[in-house]
Amino acid sequence: MTLLRRLGGAPGDRGAVAALVAVLLSGNVLLGMAALTIDVGLLYAEREELQSGADAAAVAVAKACVNGNNVTCRAATVAGLASSFANQNASDGVSNATLCGRVPTLPSGSGNLLPPCGAPGGGLSSCIGAPPPAPQPFVEVRTDTQTAGGGTILPYAFAQTVVGAPGSDVGACSRVSWGPVDEVDSGDTLGIAISRREFDAVYSRTGLEPWPDGGHRARRSSEVTLLFRQPRCPGGGGGGGGACGGPRGGFGFLTNGLCRPALDVGDGEMGYRLPTDPRVRPRVPNGCGNRIANLHDNLTPIAVPLFNSTTTRDFIVAGIAVFVVTGWFATDEWRSPPNPPRHSSDLTGAAGCPGSDPRRFCIYGYFTTRVFDAGDRATLGDPHFGAVHVRTIG
Helix, strand or coil: CHHHHHHHCCHHHCCHHHHHHHHHHHCCHHHHHHHHHHHHHHHHHHHHHHHHHHHHHHHHHHHHHCCCCCCCCCHHHHHHHHHHHHHHCCCCCCCEEEEEEECECCCCCCCECCCCCCCCCCHHHCCCCCCCCCCCCEEEEEEECCCCCCCCCEECCCHHHHCCCCEECCEEEEEEEEEECCEECHHHECCEEEEHHHHHHHHHHHCCECCCCCCCCCCHHHCEEEEECCCCCCCCCCCCCCCCCCCCCCEEEECCCCCCCCEECCCCEEEECCCCECCCECCCCCCHHHHHHHHHHCCCCEEEEEEEEECCCEEEEEEEEEEEEEEEECCCCCCCCCCCCEECCCCCCCCCCCCCCCCCCEEEEEEECEECCCCCCCCCCCCCEEEEEEEECC
């Protein structure tokens, strides 16, 4: 009997818990604890959604602006893109997104395609650190609370009742920049090197074209015709027999039997193939013709090195570009011709190569951009040729 009494408590303690709860409720202590727990949790959840929206929006805008194209990076266009990604990451489908940054115009680079960024708001709503110095490009997206009714305050669930606080404005920020890549895996490459002269000529007129997105669209003015050139050999002939020469335009084949070399331009040199006899036919890497045909049929933007000059054995490489094949022309004399051996340009209808030499081989296409996973081998802000990585920096 004594044990049961101990377990049940003393008779005089009965009702003490009810009295304590009544005191806490009358003093709003429990409501205050609920407000602290639930309302603060809602604020954290809101900020997580806003931060996710800002990150997604900043990356999407950076990919649209990465080529500096005056069309794809128009402020009105990318502002709508930023809002779309920010809204998709909000549980209620609504948020307030503002966009700013530094993306030079083409061809002079003297203007800015985005509105400049003002002073940060401070606290958690600001990006980390200061924007990068010019001329490094960047985009910045700032997101804030927005309700379905257009308000900018997140209402409190309990604090309104306890202390009359209406709610809080929650914000987030994401800053993204980009730069060239130095390495590309073999599955994303084509075994040719293109003269930088060809790239510079079209880039100075039109910049880089947008990603194909299922079709080439109207890009006639930006298409180039890349004619095969025997690399120039200073001091006379270069391995494989015969002298080589010619202007520094067009393209040449890299030394890789599968036409899918892993690119690493960190040392600035890449070997090339010379004709066995320049009076007969060039040596085309095995499978290179079919690779060109497949890339064309699938509208695949592919990584290729750009060369400034050559030595007796190497291309001196400036960087990595991204090229879309729109056609080609070859003859049956080629060791590994495409099948079929020719395809008229999708854009201009061209069906042959300049010049009268029947052994000529040419590729039609245009330069675009492609975002690669670059790891630590890429430098933010350096000039690029279309093969880029995008990284969050604040």
